[in-house]
Amino acid sequence: MLEELDSLDRVERAQYLLELSDDFQEVPTSIATRPFPENRRVPKCESEAFVWAQEQDDGSLKFHYAVENPLGISARAMGVILDETLSGQPIDQVANVAPDIVHRIFGRQLSMGKGEGLAAMVEFTTFEARQRLTRRN
Amino acid sequence: MSDINSRGYVNADALVSTDWVAKHGNDDGVRVVESNEDPLLYPSGHIPGAVEIDWAADLNDPLRRDYLDRDGFASLMSSKGISNDTTVVLYGDRSNWWACYALWIFQLFGHTNAKIMDGGRMKWEAEGRELTREAPDVTIANYSAPARDDSQVRAFRDDVLSHIGSSGKMIDVRSPEEYSGERLHMPDYPNEGALRGGHIPGAANVPWASAANEDGTFKDAAALRDIYESNAGLGSEDDVIVYCRIGERSSHTWFVLTNLLGYGNVRNYDGSWTEWGNSVGVPIEK
Numbered sequence: 001m002l003e004e005l006d007s008l009d010r011v012e013r014a015q016y017l018l019e020l021s022d023d024f025q026e027v028p029t030s031i032a033t034r035p036f037p038e039n040r041r042v043p044k045c046e047s048e049a050f051v052w053a054q055e056q057d058d059g060s061l062k063f064h065y066a067v068e069n070p071l072g073i074s075a076r077a078m079g080v081i082l083d084e085t086l087s088g089q090p091i092d093q094v095a096n097v098a099p100d101i102v103h104r105i106f107g108r109q110l111s112m113g114k115g116e117g118l119a120a121m122v123e124f125t126t127f128e129a130r131q132r133l134t135r136r137n
Numbered sequence: 138m139s140d141i142n143s144r145g146y147v148n149a150d151a152l153v154s155t156d157w158v159a160k161h162g163n164d165d166g167v168r169v170v171e172s173n174e175d176p177l178l179y180p181s182g183h184i185p186g187a188v189e190i191d192w193a194a195d196l197n198d199p200l201r202r203d204y205l206d207r208d209g210f211a212s213l214m215s216s217k218g219i220s221n222d223t224t225v226v227l228y229g230d231r232s233n234w235w236a237c238y239a240l241w242i243f244q245l246f247g248h249t250n251a252k253i254m255d256g257g258r259m260k261w262e263a264e265g266r267e268l269t270r271e272a273p274d275v276t277i278a279n280y281s282a283p284a285r286d287d288s289q290v291r292a293f294r295d296d297v298l299s300h301i302g303s304s305g306k307m308i309d310v311r312s313p314e315e316y317s318g319e320r321l322h323m324p325d326y327p328n329e330g331a332l333r334g335g336h337i338p339g340a341a342n343v344p345w346a347s348a349a350n351e352d353g354t355f356k357d358a359a360a361l362r363d364i365y366e367s368n369a370g371l372g373s374e375d376d377v378i379v380y381c382r383i384g385e386r387s388s389h390t391w392f393v394l395t396n397l398l399g400y401g402n403v404r405n406y407d408g409s410w411t412e413w414g415n416s417v418g419v420p421i422e423k
Contacts, residue, residue, distance in 0.1 A: 010194055014180045021177060071230060071259070073177040109193035111174050112382070 001085060002104055013107060017077040024076035027052055027064035036066055042124045045117035047072025053128035062087045063125055078118050081105060082125050094129035097122060141255055145358030147399025152255045153226055155264055162186055168219050172239040173230040182268030188217045188275060192235050196242050207282045210246045214280035221280060228254035232349040238388040241405055245285045259353040292378045292404035294412055306375045307340035310390045311382060316342040318423045331414025335423040341369040345386040348393045361398055373400050380406040
C-alpha cells in the first residue's frame with residue numbers, strides 16, 4: 001500500500017484515500033456502543049476517533065475504529081488502513097509501527113494538527129500491541 | 138447567527154453568507170474556492186462549482202520557505218478560472234482558518250476582491266446544503282499578477298524585532314500551552330517544532346478561535362471588541378503584528394482585525410514561532 005501511495009500524485013493520493021474512507025466500517029455493536037468509553041478515545045485527535053483491539057485465537061489483534069466527527073474523513077481512511085494492514089499481523093510487528101508513517105500515507109504537506117491526530121491513532125493502535133507484548137513477556 | 142450586516146462590522150462586505158453562496162456561487166464573475174486543512178475534504182464533496190486551493194501545495198513555494206511568486210500566483214489563478222476582476226469567495230474547514238490564510242496571501246498580490254463565506258464548510262454542511270464530488274468545469278482565465286508586495290500585511294523577523302523595540306502591539310494566537318512554553322511540538326513533528334518555548338515579549342495571548350462561534354461563524358463586532366480591545370488592549374489605530382506557529386491561525390485573527398474591526402495596520406508574521414523559537418539570540422518571554 002505504501003509503495004502504491006508513493007507512486008501517486010497529490011490528486012490521485014487524495015482520491016485513493018477517499019475511496020478507503022468510503023469503505024470505513026464503524027466498530028460493531030458487539031464490541032462497543034455509544035456513548036463510547038473515554039478510555040478508548042484517541043488523544044489529540046479532533047476527528048474524535050476511538051480505537052478497540054479484539055484478541056484473536058491466534059494471538060493477533062483485530063482493530064476496530066469509530067470516528068465521531070463527520071468531517072473526519074482522513075481519520076476514517078486511517079482507520080481503514082490500520083485495520084487492513086495491522087489486524088491479524090504478529091503483534092511484535094504491530095508494536096513497532098512508527099506514528100510518522102502518516103506522512104508517507106497522507107503526504108509530507110500534511111499540517112501539524114492533522115498529522116498529530118492521525119499519528120495519535122497509530123500510536124493508540126500500536127500501544128494496544130505493546131501492552132499485550134508486555135503482558136505476555 | 139444574525140445577519141452579517143447587523144453585526145456591526147466595519148467591512149461587512151468581506152463576508153458572505155451560505156445563502157448568498159447558494160444563490161450566487163455560480164454567477165459569472167464569481168469563483169468559490171475551498172481551502173482546508175484536511176486534504177480529503179474537498180474531494181469528498183464540495184460546493185457545486187467550487188475549486189480547491191491547497192494551502193501547502195498551491196500557495197507555498199515548493200523549495201524555499203516562502204509563498205509563490207508573481208508568475209506562480211498568476212498561473213494558479215488562471216488555472217482556477219479566476220481573472221483579475223473575479224470575486225473570489227473562500228471557505229473551508231476549521232472555522233475558515235485556512236480560507237483566511239489563502240485570503241491573506243491573495244492580499245500579497247493585491248487581489249482584494251476576496252471574501253469569506255461565514256461559517257465555512259461546517260455551516261454549509263450543517264444546513265444540509267448540496268455537496269458534490271463532480272469536478273467543476275473550469276475555463277482557464279487570464280490573470281495578470283503584480284509583483285508580490287510583502288510590505289503591507291506581512292511581517293518578517295526583523296520587523297518583529299523592530300516592533301518589539303518600539304513597544305508595538307502583538308497578538309499571539311496560539312493556545313495558552315504554546316504561549317506559556319509548556320508545549321513545543323509533538324516528538325515526531327520537528328518540522329513545525331521549535332527549540333525554545335514561550336512567546337515574543339509583549340505579545341498578548343488571544344487564541345484565534347476566540348473570534349469564532351460554535352457554528353464556525355464570526356462573533357459580532359461588539360464581542361470581538363471585548364476580546365481584542367477590552368481584554369487584550371488593542372485599539373483600531375494600533376500598529377499590530379499577529380503570529381502563531383506558521384502564520385495560518387494568525388491569518389484568521391488578521392482577517393478579524395483588518396476586515397471586521399477595521400484596523401488599518403495589521404501584519405501577519407508568518408515566520409511565527411517556528412522561526413522565532415529557533416532563532417539565535419532573539420528575546421523570549423515565558
